[in-house]
Amino acid sequence: MPKNILTYLMTLLLLTSCIGEEEFENSSNGNFEALWQLVDERYCFFAQAEQEYGLDWYSIYEKYKPMADSCSDERALFDLLGDMLKELRDGHVNLSSKYGTSYYWDWRLQQPLNFSDSIQRNYLGTDFKWSNGIKYNILPDSIGYIYVESFSNSFATGNLALMLYTLKECKALILDIRNNGGGMITSAEELASSFINKKIHYGYMQHKTGKGHYDLSTPEPLYLEPSNGVRWLRPVVVLTNRSVYSAANHFVMIMRGLPNATIVGDNTGGGSGLPLNSTLPNGWKVRLSACPTLDLEYNHTEFGIAPDVKVDITSNDWNKGRDTIIETAKDLIFEHYNKKEGKEQ
Numbered sequence: 001m002p003k004n005i006l007t008y009l010m011t012l013l014l015l016t017s018c019i020g021e022e023e024f025e026n027s028s029n030g031n032f033e034a035l036w037q038l039v040d041e042r043y044c045f046f047a048q049a050e051q052e053y054g055l056d057w058y059s060i061y062e063k064y065k066p067m068a069d070s071c072s073d074e075r076a077l078f079d080l081l082g083d084m085l086k087e088l089r090d091g092h093v094n095l096s097s098k099y100g101t102s103y104y105w106d107w108r109l110q111q112p113l114n115f116s117d118s119i120q121r122n123y124l125g126t127d128f129k130w131s132n133g134i135k136y137n138i139l140p141d142s143i144g145y146i147y148v149e150s151f152s153n154s155f156a157t158g159n160l161a162l163m164l165y166t167l168k169e170c171k172a173l174i175l176d177i178r179n180n181g182g183g184m185i186t187s188a189e190e191l192a193s194s195f196i197n198k199k200i201h202y203g204y205m206q207h208k209t210g211k212g213h214y215d216l217s218t219p220e221p222l223y224l225e226p227s228n229g230v231r232w233l234r235p236v237v238v239l240t241n242r243s244v245y246s247a248a249n250h251f252v253m254i255m256r257g258l259p260n261a262t263i264v265g266d267n268t269g270g271g272s273g274l275p276l277n278s279t280l281p282n283g284w285k286v287r288l289s290a291c292p293t294l295d296l297e298y299n300h301t302e303f304g305i306a307p308d309v310k311v312d313i314t315s316n317d318w319n320k321g322r323d324t325i326i327e328t329a330k331d332l333i334f335e336h337y338n339k340k341e342g343k344e345q
Contacts, residue, residue, distance in 0.1 A: 032068035144170035151183030161229035182246025
């Protein structure tokens with residue numbers, strides 16, 4: 001793991017806080033005030049939310065405070081506070097209690113699916129390899145196909161090396177991370193490090209420096225070292241859709257800067273803030289985005305990353321069991337090698 005990422009994770013552990021009863025009472029109003037203030041002082045994407053959809057956090061206070069003051073039922077309070085957090089429109093922000101966990105899911109709803117596991121089987125086949133949650137096989141025309149459904153587990157250098165060694169005769173890879181909702185950034189970086197042969201600078205990170213909405217540190221560079229195992233330096237096409245989120249979004253941010261990588265599909269779902277954990281007076285757990293990451297051009301990726309080649313699965317292809325996005329990736333690979341052979345001639 002890059003030292004600067006490790007430093008930020010350690011900082012977040014130090015920032016993990018508990019809002020005690022000495023500050024707020026364990027009452028409907030006290031828990032409301034504690035949660036609103038926590039977000040007000042620690043949340044890192046106010047500027048982006050204000051610009052993207054006009055969030056006014058102070059008007060949110062005025063909207064929800066009267067309802068919290070009159071709320072006498074604990075379950076109703078949980079739903080109310082969950083609804084208040086959803087106003088941030090951030091999938092990394094949630095509230096957990098014995099009643100469950102309140103999430104904002106709209107970041108991926110009402111968007112094209114652009115993925116079907118039943119159609120995927122037409123490409124992956126039944127004799128695919130499966131290691132640590134990664135499925136892979138060789139398609140016709142010597143194209144490797146890898147599907148990474150999650151970054152929740154560590155892949156380990158040896159497993160990645162074995163996979164890439166198995167695919168060593170392939171002329172290119174299609175790396176499909178559609179519907180990957182994230183997991184551990186360390187796992188995303190483990191995989192990305194297999195596609196570089198030297199240390200790279202891939203983005204920036206900030207952290208909160210004060211209680212103000214815009215109190216953020218100067219962006220500090222993020223770096224990634226190459227893997228100690230097998231490395232793939234031939235063409236790789238990364239497939240994305242709106243359900244690529246969090247650590248998977250981070251993976252795309254790294255890969256889009258590599259000369260041998262092309263991003264194909266739909267915009268990612270975003271989710272670029274490292275989370276801070278806290279506790280309300282009544283013991284309910286809160287998680288919110290505290291440290292934003294930026295790409296090499298200092299752009300925030302909280303609301304997603306656009307692909308190099310935008311393409312959706314067409315309804316005609318869907319009905320035929322054909323994946324337009326995979327087919328586009330194959331076409332790009334053929335086009336690359338046709339141009340290369342033409343130059344060599």
